[in-house]
Amino acid sequence: MKILLHTCCAPCSTYVIDKLRKDGYEDITSYWYNINIHPFMEYKARLEALKTYTEMVNVPLIIDHDYGIREFTKSVINDIDGRCRFCYVSRLAKTVKYAKENGYDAFTTTLLVSPYQNHEMIIEIAEELAKQYDIKFIYQDFREGYRIGQQMARDAGIYMQKYCGCIYSEEDRYRKQIGGLV
């Protein structure tokens, strides 16, 4: 079975790739499309880390290069607190479309490994897209391997980010320090 793995970042892909392989899925391709990652140097650092890691573990990588700060911020500006839905839909829809147009049998996402993401919302969106495009969504609760995956990333020496991705999540991450500066 040919699987397209939407990949949010290298650290989150470590456990997921390993687990899929252990479950017998050998034909995995990593797919990068993440218009939510800002600013640009952070986007670049995460993409470079993924290039390095996919080479290390011998997984093909498809890069849909779109630094999407303008599209992303325009799309969420009227509902910043509800931005994650747009974030998941935009990335997964692009993944599913690519999978369908390029002969993949199924898709899944590394977003399912993080206990910090809205797991239920991701499932709901992925199932809806699977129905819409008539393609299989491989669901697993990869969260059980989150800590293992983070350790795998540390051992591999790859870049590990400090916040989710968008500029608003960067603000959330450093809110206390920002407060201390004013």
Ligand code: SF4
């Ligand atoms: S917090 Fe994370 S999931 Fe939510 S919109 Fe920002 S980057 Fe996307």
